[in-house]
Amino acid sequence: MSIWDICIRRPVFTLMLVTAPIVLGVASYLRLGVELFPNVDVPVVVITTTLKGASVDEMESAVTKPVEEVVNTVSGIDELRSTTREGMSQLVVGFKLEKDGDTAAQEVRDKLSTLTPRLPVGTDPPTVEKFNLDAAPVVTVAVSGRRSLREVTEIAKKLIKEDLEGVSGVGAVILVGGQTRAINVTADPTQLRARELSIADVRGALLRQNLELPGGRVHSGGREEVLRTLGRIRTPGDFSELILDSRKGYPVRVKDVARVEDGVEEPRGLSRLDGDIAVSLIVQKQSGGNTVAVADAVKARLDRIRPTLPADIRVEVIRNQSKFIKGSIEEVKFHLLLAAVLVSGVLFLFIRDVRTTVIAALAVPTSIVGTFALMDVMGFTLNNMTLLGLILAVGIVIDDAVVVLENVFRHMEVHGRTPLEAASVATKEIALAVLATTLSLTVIFAPIAFMSGQVGRFFNSFGWVVGFAILLSMGVSFTLTPMLCAWFLRPVKGAHGAGAEERGVWGWVTRRYLDILRWSLRHRWLVVLVAIATFCSTPFLFLAVGTDFVPKDDQSEFEVALTLPEGYTLDRSSAACAELEGKLAKLPGVTNVFTTIGETSGNVAKGQGDVTKVTIYCRMTDLAKRDFTQLQTMADARKLLADYPDYRATVQEVKLFSSSAFKNVQLELNLRGPDGAKLDEAAAKVVAWMRTKPDLFTDVDTNAASRNPELQVVIDRDKAADLGVSVQAIATTLNVLVGGEPVTKYKEGAEQYDVWLRADLPSRDRPAAVAGLSVPAANGRLVELRNLAHLDPSRGPSNIERYNRQRTVSVVCNLGGGVALGKVLPEVDAYVRSLNLPPEYRHEFLGEAKLMADSNSNFAMAFLLAFIFMYMILAAQFESLVHPVTILMAVPLTLPFALLSLLVLRTPLDVYAMIGLFMLFGIVKKNGILQVDYTNVLRASGVPRDRAIIEANETRLRPILMTTIMLVAAMIPIATGRGPGAGARASMAKVILGGQLLSLLLTLLITPVAYSLWDDFTQFLRRVQRWATGEKQPPTATQSALSDTPPDGLPRIELPPVAEPPTELAR
Secondary structure (H helix, E strand, O other), rough: HHHHHHHOOOHHHHHHHHHHHHHHHHHHHOOEOOOOOOOOOOOOOEEEEOOOOOOHHHHHHHHHHHHHHHHOOOOOOEEEEEEEEEOOEEEEEEEOOOOHHHHHOOOOOOHHHHHHHHOOOOOOOOEEOOOOOOEEEHHHHHHHHEOHHHHHHHHHHHHHHHOOOOOOEEEEEEEOOOOEEEEEEEEOHHHHOOOOHHHHHHHHHHHHHEEEEEEEEEEEEEEEEEEEEEEOOOOHHHHHOOOEEEEEEEEHHHHEEEEEEEEEOOOOOOOEEOEEEEEEEEEEEEEOOHHHHHHHHHHHHHHHHHHOOOOOOOOEEEHHHHHHHHHHHHHHHHHHHHHHHHHHHHHHHHOHHHHHHHHHHHHHHHHHHHHHHHHHHHOEEEHHHHHHHHHHHHHHHHHHHHHOOOOOOHHHHHHHHHHHHHHHHHHHHHHHHHHHHHHHHHHHHHHHHOOOHHHHHHHHHHHHHHHHHHHHHHHHHHHHHHHHHHHOOOOOOOOOOHHHHOOOHHHHHHHHHHHHHHHHHHHHHHHHHHHHHHHHHHHHHHHHHHHHOOOOOOOOOEEEEEEEOOOOOOHHHHHHHHHHHHHHHHHOOOEEEEEEEOOOOOEEEEOOOOOOEEEEEEOOHHHHHOOOHHHHHHHHHHHOOOOOOEEEEEOOOOOOOOOOOOHHHHHHEEOOOOOOHHHHHHHHHOOOOOOOOOOOOEEEEEEOOOEEEEEEEEEOOHHHHHHHHOOOHHHHHHHHHHHHHEEEEEOOOOEEEEEEEEEEHOOOOHHHHHOOOOOOOOOEEEEEHHHHHEEEEEEHHHHHEEEEEEEEEEEEEOOOOOOHHHHHHHHHHHHHHHHHOOOOOOEEEOOOOHHHHHHHHHHHHHHHHHHHHHHHHHHHHHHHHHHOHHHHOOOHHHHHHHHHOOOOOOOOOOOOHHHHHHHHHHHHHHHHHHHHHHHHHHHHHHHHHHHHHHHHHHHHHHHHHHHHHHHHHHHHHHHOOOOOOOOHHHHHHHHHHHHHHHHHHHHHHHHHHHHHHHHHHHHHHHHHHHHHOOOOOOOHHHHHHOOOOOOOOOOOOOOOOOOOOOOOOOO
């Protein structure tokens, strides 16, 4: 007994069977996390090494190259990139995706542990950070108030930062733009020279006289006491009283040669909110944490903190990643519900029966809710990918139920059967076709679930979710749908037989289709020529549409990344930005402007950081409250920045990843070769060429252009040797006097603060003053620097970039509005080749272009595997090697129509559109299965071929149109949506919409035409075979119509006859 017969006879058992996955799904849904994208393990390791005060060239040769050499021995490296700046070296090691990220990070740490002793003196131990996609910043909080920045910083640190670090799920809170308390010992070189003391003497005294060391244990009888030497300075003022030395019987104290202040560290950055000085707190979540839950917990904790703060302190959440995620997820949920309603509405329009519509529509919640259980087991979250899969599934999961239900309804309508009898007979008749369509649709998504590459990792959960939902829907169509049809449908009253389906609009549509089909069967080769011509247009349409990686979303926020002219001080950078902030705040839709100057990574050494790097974040009103796009405002910002030609500016979307592992540009051209000057020259030519095409390229920049002003100390080694001054003494003295150095710690309660030693500003504010500084000789005498060295003004690189252990120059840019990445790549490639660089110079595209090429090759392999799997499933079902070809011939014809729809709607072919093509192929192939399967059933029951083709296509036209229009209805909300994340989803929906609607008629014709042509061809082969073997008796007409072997000559599997021969519908 078949499963549907069991379910028809045992309705309560069926109800419990279907309820089980629903209960599991509801329980699982409550446990699912909410994210913007799937948590993908991208095996990227970031190594940061700092050496205070080291030049860029020195950092490259002494730190970057040795680190690269050691790390390069780790297995599985895909690419090795490094950026060297003043005092800092950062390596980004990208591993092949097969490599586990945690293992890669540990192997890198093991290799670096052998190198650390060989790094230059003063180098901080390298920090190794595994890049986590889901450990990105989730919230940025701005703290401001009507008091000194130092006080605001202390409040932000002690009352807010430390409290937020205790919130569950928070990984780190980075404070940016504040003033950190420090004890500043400002030495007067003139007083030091007068007392014959060097800065090293002051440094040594501070180190030696601010200690607290254990002295062991004192045993007194049966009592034991710990001995401690209390040598720590108790108050900041006590540093002034420290004795440095004795001169002529009088002690020389710190206060005699220096000024001690309870002040702040030299600022190397600042934050400003809407023109007011602020401190920003960047909150990062722990790896694996729920972004929305962490952001909500942070906001809840801030609500508890605010009443405890002074009245003038303002705490505002500036950036909140969960806001876009919530908006995007809510939008998708609304589309999910709307799609279900539209699908049910379409079903009702076809069937015009409420009970029938409800029975079919129940397949949607049972399949979708049950899928949540799989998501929980697989560790998936509710994100754009999984919810996108569920929206697609809405239009598909109802298909099986509709096909079964429509067949039941037809048996009641045409043959006058009772619901109980029709449910059993109709389900049995259509079961094999439903099984084939479901399995062949599932195997389409199998290559996506197992696709390699970074894009494949992102779409992995998408493939699993859709595939599982489709399999669940098949189970529902074989259990719940027949049972409900048997017990709840009412017998159809009125005429039965041929005329039952031929009334009204539906009858008119059917008759028109049959007229076109008969004409097509009489002019088969003309139809074939039209199909071939249509397919041949694909390459031209592909070139016209263009390719892109991912579409850009309107996130209601953007940022302006600035690199100010080299040599700007923090004050000058601040003044330059203040003017720009005021203009940006006046742009349409901009509500807040938040500026950050300096490093925000938290990886730079104390007192270091590039103050010419600026990020201006612009928050906009919500998309629903404005009638213009974010891209239009960004274009206005670019026009505004054109008035500042000295600033290297980029107007870009907000970075999702706070890591230098990813540059936030659309196009990155990498030039490599042995001669840096030649690379700079080539890069300059590319930049100049790009700037002549402002409609294609915006925000054009290169890392070859910037060189920082330097003051180089050139030592006369002979004079230095005569005077007994070592190079090390010169370097160390200048490092402390000019650069400043934290030499010890001041402890106050549980807190510790740095004690900085440095020369006063008039002694180091110009070259002549620096030349007058004194350095110690070996005999203790002091020698002025000008007596053994001279200062040369020069310019050195602000940064050096390397790729796979070679110096490289990068040209980066964004693209103009509506310009596809795939369109400009060939142009840029052709121009670089026209420069005729020597063969030892190479160029390649990185970033999005590399990911796009990787995804295209992976999608090509996935398409090939999908076709192979579909063929195998169909061949197994039909026990034929030819029928699968007949069905699959219609699939490629959807491609030109899909591309045409993208061309008309001005949408490039991106990764989401590629997924739409998978869906499109699956739906069209499903139509072919229904057509061919019923044709074979009719032929097996004695109907001649041409009549069987006409009758089968007439019978299956309604379910094909129903499932097609229902999928189109499910896609309409996605294609027309304007909410958060709509841009990414729309391209996929447009492919399915256009491809389905435009190609429907041609694909409905090509399958029966191909079926008849293949049948004629196999009949010809059989006649040739009989002639060759000398068989004299040809088959009779009846035998021909009821051939014992299928058209491809393989043995036929006997099909059970239908319960009642279908009424002849052909005319």
